[in-house]
Amino acid sequence: xxxxxxESSYIDKDVKIGDGTKVWHFCHIQEGAHIGTNCSLGQNVNxxxxxxxxxxxxxxxxxxxxxxxxxxxxAFCGP
Numbered sequence: 757x758x759x760x761x762x763e764s765s766y767i768d769k770d771v772k773i774g775d776g777t778k779v780w781h782f783c784h785i786q787e788g789a790h791i792g793t794n795c796s797l798g799q800n801v802n803x804x805x806x807x808x809x810x811x812x813x814x815x816x817x818x819x820x821x822x823x824x825x826x827x828x829x830x831a832f833c834g835p
Contacts, residue, residue: 774811792829 758775765783774793785803792811802820810829
């Protein structure tokens with residue numbers, strides 16, 4: 757595993773996480789989501805089923821990304 761997931765986070769089945777990505781405290785990544793390389797998911801982020809997150813994306817604390825959303829590379833999402 758070449759990415760970091762904090763022990764308080766939940767990763768469902770069939771999730772793909774790219775190299776260098778960091779998933780911080782209390783996150784939930786739901787089934788079928790794809791997270792690119794070198795991303796950062798702040799505390800308490802929720803990623804819905806089958807969401808696609810491009811490379812280099814930063815998602816700040818307490819943000820939810822819902823099913824059907826695709827974030828392109830280097831996007832920034834804040835509360």
